[in-house]
Amino acid sequence: MSKPLQAFIFDLDGVITESAEYHYLAWKALGEDLNIPFTREFNEELKGVSRMDSLEKILVLGGRQNDFTQEQKNSLAEKKNDHYCTLIQNITPADILPGIEPLLAEIRAQGLKLGLASVSKNAFTVMTSLGLKDEFDVIVDAATIAKGKPDPEIFLTAARLLGVEASACIGVEDAAAGVDSIKGAGMFAVGVGSAESLAKADLIYPNTSLLSYAEIVEKYQQA
């Protein structure tokens, strides 16, 4: 029997808004510049992974990991980020994915806490553009943590700052690395996306519009 539920902790990119697509487009453009084209399937491995770790994975894919100095790698990452920042410039509350606002409202109505766990250095900007920054009790981003996903640190930090036990939290993620992070933290994991890449989640929805508060809580209580 699970502990009484205390909080939901959400990933941002690809869960609350479609910014995961913008990360993909910006990495893909950089990859093409470097002669390292990649597929959406490979992109699954970048989801939830920090900026520099993503760059390393792309360079390894292209066999180019030894071709750049650290300084050059920093400017490649900066170039990708500049492109990404242009793409997210026009984000508004209308870009909150379907199903998210009713879910957040239900969580609030039930008196539960709400946390965000995003390894993005742009998380505050995106949350502000979406008009959601003040809706969350805690936002944990890249600035607060030492280790990115799949390490559990980010979800554990969010639970600690919310003042709740990890085992009384539900984490929501679209990335395999994120699901690993949630499970490593000892939380119940809801995956949004393909069952194939999110196999370790406790409950999977193909997209956010299908998220059901009642079903999630029922499954949490049965776990």
Ligand SMILES: O=P(O)(O)OC[C@H]1O[C@@H](O)[C@H](O)[C@@H](O)[C@@H]1O
């Ligand atoms: O480059 P940023 O904005 O700091 O984001 C870091 C990572 O943030 C995660 O939320 C995304 O899923 C990754 O794709 C991204 O690389």
Ligand SMILES: [Mg+2]
């Ligand atoms: Mg994500």
